[in-house]
Amino acid sequence: MGDPTTDFAAMLTLEPHGPDVWVGTGPRYPWGGLYGGQIVAQALRAAAHTVEPEYRVHSLHAYFIRRGDASEPVRYEVDRVRNGRSFITRTVTARQAVGAILSMSASFQIDEDAPEVQTAELPEAPAPSELVQDSWSSMFDRATVPVTELAGRSRGWLKINADLGDDPVLHACALAYMSDDYPTDAVAALHPDRPGPDARPEDHPFVAYSLDHAMWFHRPVRAEEWHLTGMICHGIIASRGLTVGHVFTEEGIHVASVSQEVLLRANRKR
Structure with a gap:
């Protein structure tokens, strides 16, 4: 091991x-x-x-x-x-x-044999190979899609750095692991005191904590392949920002949905 x-x-x-x-x-x-x-x-x-x-x-x-x-x-x-x-x-x-x-x-x-209907659509995004790789962890690769013109949005490609074999549970766990990454960015992007794109980490005006996290797995996934996560923050009330998003394959297949509430508070150390 x-x-x-x-x-x-x-x-x-x-x-x-x-x-x-x-x-x-x-x-x-x-x-x-x-x-x-x-x-x-x-x-x-x-x-x-x-x-x-x-x-x-x-x-x-x-x-x-x-x-x-x-x-x-x-x-x-x-x-x-x-x-x-x-x-x-x-x-x-x-x-x-x-x-x-x-x-x-x-x-x-x-699994049940029943009709499948998809209405969620893959957001516009460059391919992962066209973006800067910006992962903070060796566990997964990440390529963030710039969406600074869209308040309360975060978007990016993720894939796990591991050979997971054919165990569907392990692939679902890998997707769950990565799904906690982009929700906070969507809440921060809606905050009125959000920093500019060139701000240094030490200049960040607030700290964030995940409060709760929900996920629905619609279809089997291969987590070692690129998936696009698109999150939208629907509002910030009492320092809590609610985000909802979808996860897609490169071909546009909707494989999962994610929802998270993030606590955003002023950075007292700053």
Whole structure:
């Protein structure tokens, strides 16, 4: 197994610690603490360990309760809420020494033979090869699409840096890991005190925290291929900005939808 601080597949290889309990670790991130996408992805992986493989990941709804500590492992406790013929429901509580840091519900469904209709459209965007690569992590590649003329928008290409094989759960976890990246940018882009495109990180006027995160998986994905995420912030009230977005393949197939609420507050250190 690789290094869980640099290898995504290794980071998603959780260690069992008793009935329906798994423990995971990950890298130390530039801003300190843990990355919300890591906790969501590992929680989803833990939930999937209690589900038969014919059930595909359908959705997740997570609340970030406390800031995680990258210096200690995370314990994922799974509750088997319901086993149905078509749907399975699980809840996962992620804990560290400080207490619960995340609470998540996850749903799994057996694929059904039914009509498919897509109305979401791939936003206009240059190909990833035409953009600057600007990822802050070795876990995935990122190419941000400039949309400075559109308030409350963020848009960019993402793909995981790992060989995930043919495990559909691992690909869903990888997409969940990356999906926590662009929502904050959309909220910041709507804020009246947003910095200009040439602002340095130390000049950023506010700090951001993910409050909750929801995701719906419409179709199977190959997370090691480029996918475009397009997010829109629909307003900022009481320091909370709500973002909604879609994830597309390069061919324009709508594979997932994402929603997140972000807490944006003035940077007191500045």
